[in-house]
Amino acid sequence: MSNKNIIYLFLLGLSCISLTVPNQSPMAKLMHRMLTYLKNEKQRIEADKPRQKFPKEFEKINTATVTPGKKLVPEHREYVENFRSALAAYYNTDLPRREQFNRLVSTCIKCHERECPGPVETINSQKIP
Numbered sequence: 114m115s116n117k118n119i120i121y122l123f124l125l126g127l128s129c130i131s132l133t134v135p136n137q138s139p140m141a142k143l144m145h146r147m148l149t150y151l152k153n154e155k156q157r158i159e160a161d162k163p164r165q166k167f168p169k170e171f172e173k174i175n176t177a178t179v180t181p182g183k184k185l186v187p188e189h190r191e192y193v194e195n196f197r198s199a200l201a202a203y204y205n206t207d208l209p210r211r212e213q214f215n216r217l218v219s220t221c222i223k224c225h226e227r228e229c230p231g232p233v234e235t236i237n238s239q240k241i242p
């Protein structure tokens with residue numbers, strides 16, 4: 114292999130590392146998109162802008178694989194159901210938007226307190242006072 118090719122492969126390797134966090138599970142990746150969704154939605158509420166398109170991909174919370182060794186609690190399904198119904202309620206435009214949004218954020222936290230306490234504070238800070 115020429116020196117030029119070796120340098121090229123090296124650069125390719127570096128760019129992959131900076132673009133994706135290695136070894137993140139499908140569930141963790143989905144969760145990061147869920148957090149981004151909350152952040153965007155919070156800004157949109159504060160600017161009085163319409164809701165983002167219904168995030169259908171969040172249904173993957175039912176099937177996405179978690180990091181090996183991660184323990185899900187027996188109430189996991191119940192937490193998922195609470196999250197899904199709060200998301201549906203948030204898209205029911207007859208209900209008060211801020212309140213429904215904060216309820217949605219609470220369903221993330223309810224599960225996280227038991228299954229994954231790390232991001233609780235970050236998620237909680239998405240609530241709108």
Ligand code: HEC
Nearest residue numbers: 138140141144147148179180192193196221224228229232
């Ligand atoms: C039913 C339980 C449950 C609900 C509801 C839930 N999460 Fe999670 N979340 C998890 C689990 C379990 C993990 C760890 C995933 C893994 O490591 O594979 C996680 C991981 C995360 C992570 C960190 C990913 C990482 O490892 O870097 C963030 C951020 C996150 N969730 C945000 C959210 C947000 C925002 C919501 C609500 C919109 C939410 N979660 C709702 C269970 C839940």
